[in-house]
Amino acid sequence: MNRIEHHIVLGELPLKKQVTIYVDNRPLTAYEGEMIAAVLWANEQKTLRYTKKNHPRGIYCGIGRCTDCVMTVDGVPNVRTCKTPVRDGMKVETQRGLGQWTKGEPIHEKV
Amino acid sequence: MTASDKKPSTPLNPHPGVKICGAPSHAEVIRTPGYPREEIWRKGPVAFIECVEEIPCNPCEGACPQGAITVGRPITNLPVLDAEKCRGCRLCIASCPGLAIFVKDYTYSATEAKITFPYEYWPLPAKGQQVTLVDELGEAVCPGQVLQVMNTERNKQTPLITASFPKEYFERVKSMERLRS
Amino acid sequence: MKKFELAVVGGGPAGLSAAIEAAKHGVKTLVIDENDRPGGQLFKQIHKFFGSSEHQAGIRGVEIGRRLLAETAQLGIETWLNSEVVGISPEKTVWVVKDGTESLEVQAERIILSTGALENALNFPGWTLPGVMSAGAAQTMINIHRVKPGRRALMIGSGNVGVIVSYQLLQAGVEVAAIIEAAPRLGGYGVHTAKVRRAGAPFYVSHTISKILGEHKVEGAEIVALDKRFLPISGSEKTLEVDTICVATGLTPLAELAWFLGCRFHFIPQLGGFVPDHDSHMESSVPGVYLAGDISGVEEASTAMEEGRLAGIRAAASLGRLSPEEANTLEETVWARLNALRSGPFGAVRRQAKESILQKEGAIAYDSVR
Numbered sequence: 001m002n003r004i005e006h007h008i009v010l011g012e013l014p015l016k017k018q019v020t021i022y023v024d025n026r027p028l029t030a031y032e033g034e035m036i037a038a039v040l041w042a043n044e045q046k047t048l049r050y051t052k053k054n055h056p057r058g059i060y061c062g063i064g065r066c067t068d069c070v071m072t073v074d075g076v077p078n079v080r081t082c083k084t085p086v087r088d089g090m091k092v093e094t095q096r097g098l099g100q101w102t103k104g105e106p107i108h109e110k111v
Numbered sequence: 112m113t114a115s116d117k118k119p120s121t122p123l124n125p126h127p128g129v130k131i132c133g134a135p136s137h138a139e140v141i142r143t144p145g146y147p148r149e150e151i152w153r154k155g156p157v158a159f160i161e162c163v164e165e166i167p168c169n170p171c172e173g174a175c176p177q178g179a180i181t182v183g184r185p186i187t188n189l190p191v192l193d194a195e196k197c198r199g200c201r202l203c204i205a206s207c208p209g210l211a212i213f214v215k216d217y218t219y220s221a222t223e224a225k226i227t228f229p230y231e232y233w234p235l236p237a238k239g240q241q242v243t244l245v246d247e248l249g250e251a252v253c254p255g256q257v258l259q260v261m262n263t264e265r266n267k268q269t270p271l272i273t274a275s276f277p278k279e280y281f282e283r284v285k286s287m288e289r290l291r292s
Numbered sequence: 293m294k295k296f297e298l299a300v301v302g303g304g305p306a307g308l309s310a311a312i313e314a315a316k317h318g319v320k321t322l323v324i325d326e327n328d329r330p331g332g333q334l335f336k337q338i339h340k341f342f343g344s345s346e347h348q349a350g351i352r353g354v355e356i357g358r359r360l361l362a363e364t365a366q367l368g369i370e371t372w373l374n375s376e377v378v379g380i381s382p383e384k385t386v387w388v389v390k391d392g393t394e395s396l397e398v399q400a401e402r403i404i405l406s407t408g409a410l411e412n413a414l415n416f417p418g419w420t421l422p423g424v425m426s427a428g429a430a431q432t433m434i435n436i437h438r439v440k441p442g443r444r445a446l447m448i449g450s451g452n453v454g455v456i457v458s459y460q461l462l463q464a465g466v467e468v469a470a471i472i473e474a475a476p477r478l479g480g481y482g483v484h485t486a487k488v489r490r491a492g493a494p495f496y497v498s499h500t501i502s503k504i505l506g507e508h509k510v511e512g513a514e515i516v517a518l519d520k521r522f523l524p525i526s527g528s529e530k531t532l533e534v535d536t537i538c539v540a541t542g543l544t545p546l547a548e549l550a551w552f553l554g555c556r557f558h559f560i561p562q563l564g565g566f567v568p569d570h571d572s573h574m575e576s577s578v579p580g581v582y583l584a585g586d587i588s589g590v591e592e593a594s595t596a597m598e599e600g601r602l603a604g605i606r607a608a609a610s611l612g613r614l615s616p617e618e619a620n621t622l623e624e625t626v627w628a629r630l631n632a633l634r635s636g637p638f639g640a641v642r643r644q645a646k647e648s649i650l651q652k653e654g655a656i657a658y659d660s661v662r
Binding site: 009035042047056058061062063085 | 421437441
């Protein structure tokens with residue numbers, strides 16, 4: 001776990017409500033309001049998508065400009081995970097290429 | 112003759128200075144108007160202002176209750192320390208956004224000196240703890256003992272650490288090795 | 293169609309300062325920001341700011357952000373979050389997509405663009421691998437999300453951004469293996485470099501990154517010394533064991549909306565590249581459209597806030613809420629602070645570059661570069 005629990009300037013990690021998101025069907029505990037990419041990096045998943053040529057990509061700019069961090073979220077591809085906050089029960093998938101729009105379709109087996 | 116020439120027992124760390132190594136060298140700091148002369152620091156606690164570049168900044172000036180620090184106008188002036196007025200009260204240390212002020216006391220005991228420096232890392236050392244004191248390049252200089260850890264609201268999350276150490280390293284010591292959690 | 297006297301695009305330090313200044317004088321103001329909270333990049337600036345003690349020096353950026361938000365709330369300034377501006381016209385119609393779902397049209401009488409800047413990328417073998425990120429992204433991770441980007445980092449670039457983020461990585465418990473700088477001298481303020489150095493992070497001037505080790509993620513970095521012509525010196529390669537590479541090689545103004553509006557531009561490398569033309573009141577070449585902060589030339593949060601105040605004052609004056617004399621008096625006090633922030637050997641470069649904008653003629657028009 002890569003969370004910064006203690007910090008001399010920012011203080012202790014504030015207690016926030018926990019939610020669960022499912023990343024490629026793996027349940028991960030997240031804190032309400034935090035960005036999807038932050039949860040993934042906190043859990044050592046640094047690769048968020050693969051390009052068409054199968055090159056891995058992670059976070060680059062972190063402010064929603066570069067689109068390196070896009071993933072498929074609840075069936076919608078190309079969602080910028082550095083600026084999209086988590087929601088309880090959210091389904092996040094490692095994206096391949098431009099991804100596929102599967103919203104409205106059953107995309108996972110029930111976890 | 113400079114202070115260091117007279118004290119071959121005080122090992123300083125010669126290096127090319129702030130624009131190459133990141134930290135100002137002894138030669139660079141003693142040229143500034145914020146660094147007290149040897150005859151002053153031998154007499155008691157005093158501030159060492161290691162501000163060597165003209166940047167727009169002046170909170171240290173207002174922080175000194177003795178009026179010992181002057182920046183004036185323009186605010187890019189280097190701070191001038193009137194070391195005769197300085198009582199080593201340490202109020203200026205946390206006021207410096209650049210964390211470039213240290214207070215040292217050569218007269219702490221017969222064999223030991225004392226330094227107070229800003230330290231913004233978690234975890235903080237405990238009072239009484241043995242730590243490794245470092246120079247401006249982060250190189251270990253000597254062991255030190257923590258005498259006080261001050262983390263008051265007034266200092267806005269800039270804790271001050273006071274430690275004692277052997278006198279011969281007086282001018283070289285600047286901070287302590289970070290403690291890893 | 294929603295009507296406002298003033299629409300401010302971008303709710304960072306410049307935009308909020310502008311909105312506060314205008315609203316204080318009774319201007320019906322809207323702030324539009326694409327993020328889920330206003331403040332821009334201020335909340336990740338956890339270091340104490342420089343400047344004059346009369347004016348927020350010695351206060352951490354995050355605290356300045358809190359004060360701006362409190363003032364915005366107190367003045368009742370309408371703020372649309374999660375709202376992206378997708379179109380804008382010289383007639384001051386602004387098209388907004390809110391929450392990714394709702395399309396809204398705003399008609400304003402004045403517009404202030406305070407959209408900020410984007411960090412530059414640096415291309416080298418392996419630069420797309422997970423673990424390579426802008427310094428600002430690492431700063432967001434540690435100070436906003438409270439997540440370590442890795443265990444040991446290499447910082448590329450020794451300007452204030454690179455050095456401040458290095459310091460904050462150390463504060464977050466991430467080791468900094470080295471800070472490398474291609475130029476023969478370090479760029480950032482000496483007080484910043486000094487605190488990083490005494491914490492044990494070494495600087496390498498005349499060095500760059502030659503490649504990244506690792507196939508699927510960053511497992512190390514090879515750095516190399518540069519000669520006087522900035523060419524790699526073969527045989528000088530060094531391998532550093534790092535899992536994170538941070539890139540702090542400058543920023544570029546986010547000026548798309550100014551291009552969109554047909555603003556006149558200048559190319560000024562010292563300010564980050566193409567910068568929209570503006571006068572000393574921060575008005576662009578499109579009447580009634582003002583600029584503030586990094587969009588008008590990359591500087592610092594402290595200068596951005598002052599430019600925001602200038603734009604806000606002038607917008608209020610042009611709407612008849614301040615007499616020309618009142619506006620001038622207010623502007624003079626802001627200009628005095630701005631000039632103080634732009635003085636000294638570091639500020640002088642930016643001051644000269646900024647002043648050169650005021651003197652330029654025959655600037656590049658949008659049509660000529662399209």
